Amino acid sequence: MIQKGKGQYSKLGKCGAFLEFCGPELYESLPSPRILNTHNRFDWLPEKVRTYKNKIIFTTRNPKDVAVSLYNHQINLPEVYNYYGEFPDWFELFLAGKVDCGEYLSYHLEWLQALQENPDHPILVIRYEECIQDFPGHIRKMADFIESPLTEEQLEDIAMSINFKAMKKHYEALPTSKLIRKGQVGDWKNWLTSDQSAVLDKRSEKLRGTIFEPKFEV
Incomplete structure (x- = not known):
């Protein structure tokens, strides 16, 4: 939308430019400048990304809401994950890193290392929680x-098109509608026990003072 300068959803769809799903012959056929998306770690990205220092926007979210969001993502895609367990059992898999992208802390520590070792690579880190607070400001930043x-006028048009209510309405007739859940900060309070919350607090200490230090509320 930013590239087009208007609040118009892409006809391509997420998977059309999703590195984990499409091959080079597909994403290399897209018109330049390409907008690709991925959950990969820095070292897993195509070599040309690092060679040409392609711009990267990295969106981070606190681990408690990530756990809840990822659980619902997996439970709502049984045809992909074949998982039907309850959240307490799944949470143990999350802690062990036996989920998409592995363990949350190690994932972020690897990206932190990549930022430190590649200071000349243009990487913009965006906090989900701060986006919720100031949508227009973060659209402008990107x-x-x-x-x-x-x-x-363009900024306002885009901001109105991508707020959660508008996005949920746009996807309501599509299969992906079940993945557009709440988009809230702090829903983890309805899911995590005090012990589960404490475990993630303890693990988050290693990110304290870094650009990835989690924000659990807005």
């Missing part, structure tokens, strides 16, 4: 980062 300036 637009500036990818050098696609927006007018105030």
Whole structure:
């Protein structure tokens, strides 16, 4: 939307430019400049990403809401994951890193290392919780980062098109509608026990003072 300068959803869809799902022959056929998406670690990205220092926007979210969101993602896609367990059992898999992308802390520590070792690679880190607080400000930040300036009217149009209510309505007739759940910060309080919460607090200590230090509320 930022590239186009208007709040129009892409006809391509997420998987059409999702590195884990499509091969090079597909994403290399897309018109440049390409917008690709991935959950990969820095070292797993195509070599040309690092060679040409392609711009990366990294979105991070606190581990408690990630756990709840990822559980619902997996439980709502039985045809992909074939998982039907309850959250307490799944949470142990999350702690052990036996889920998509592995263990949360090690994933973020690897990206932190990548940031430190590649200071000249343009990487913009966006916190999910801060986006919720200031949608327009973060749209502007991303637009500036990818050098696609927006007018105030364009920014407002995009912000209205991507708020959670509008997005849920857009996808309501599509199979992916079941994956558009709440988009809230702090829903973990309805899921995690005090012990589960404490475990993630303890693990998060290693990220304290870094750009990935979790925010559990807005």
